Amino acid sequence: MEVDILEKYNQTNQFGNYLDLKIKILKPGDVKYTVSVKEHHLATIKSAHGGFISAIFDQIVGTAALSKAILESKLVSTVEFKINFLKPVFLGDDLIGHGLIIQSGKRIYTVKGEIFNQNNNLVATGIATLNAYPFDKSDMNS
Template sequence: MIDQDIVELYKHSNQFGKEIDLQYDILPDGEVINRITIGQKHLATPVAAHGGVMAALADSTLGVAALAVSQKNGNLVSTVEFKINYLKPALLGDTIRGISRVRQVGKKLIFVEADFVNQKDELVATASGTFNQYPFTKVFNF
């Protein structure tokens, strides 16, 4: 189960996430689902979101899943690499949800995959990423 204090600290410090209106749902079982509603500021064409918005959602969704695992040992995570496959455009007004699953946890690296669906549950994108674990105290000196 994810420590909600860690998620709240992440939400508070993630200025970029605030800027593009990323939202998080924390479910009772500790699962975290990220979502974004595509607005005018997210568009690359008159109707479709810029790929960078989807990439930001992917990085965040994957990263919060890795954080859910690493925080149990007092660690935070940083992105080592990630890949995204765009399968369908995210359109103006769409709400895109990212649902992640941790596939592998090592001593230092965590591998995560995620699917991204719109409000019709249509698959819009898939992504995978590798995250490095490092001590919480490297960033926050408590």
């Protein structure tokens, strides 16, 4: 069932597909994403918009939590996150995001997220809280 849920999520996640994110689940609760910065991700002539970086971060932490929650036939939603932008991100940069669950309970997951550029410089970091809920209570269950 968990593979079916993940496949369905990837098919219905239009925003993640639009961002052109590539995912690799290392193990439940531990994921990596890659994405190249394109012109439609920019806020200025050369640098990426903070909303783009935040969206990547949300995908990273959300998928880390989801990769564990699906083992119990659950989905997750972001309750809150805090992100620190440490360095600018530029057109053509190849970004690598890493999400790792640092605490999980019955319903609440705490996930650390980091985003690096192609030179292995940490460009953003943060922490998120996510809520796990039964798949059968979701709109994906139709």
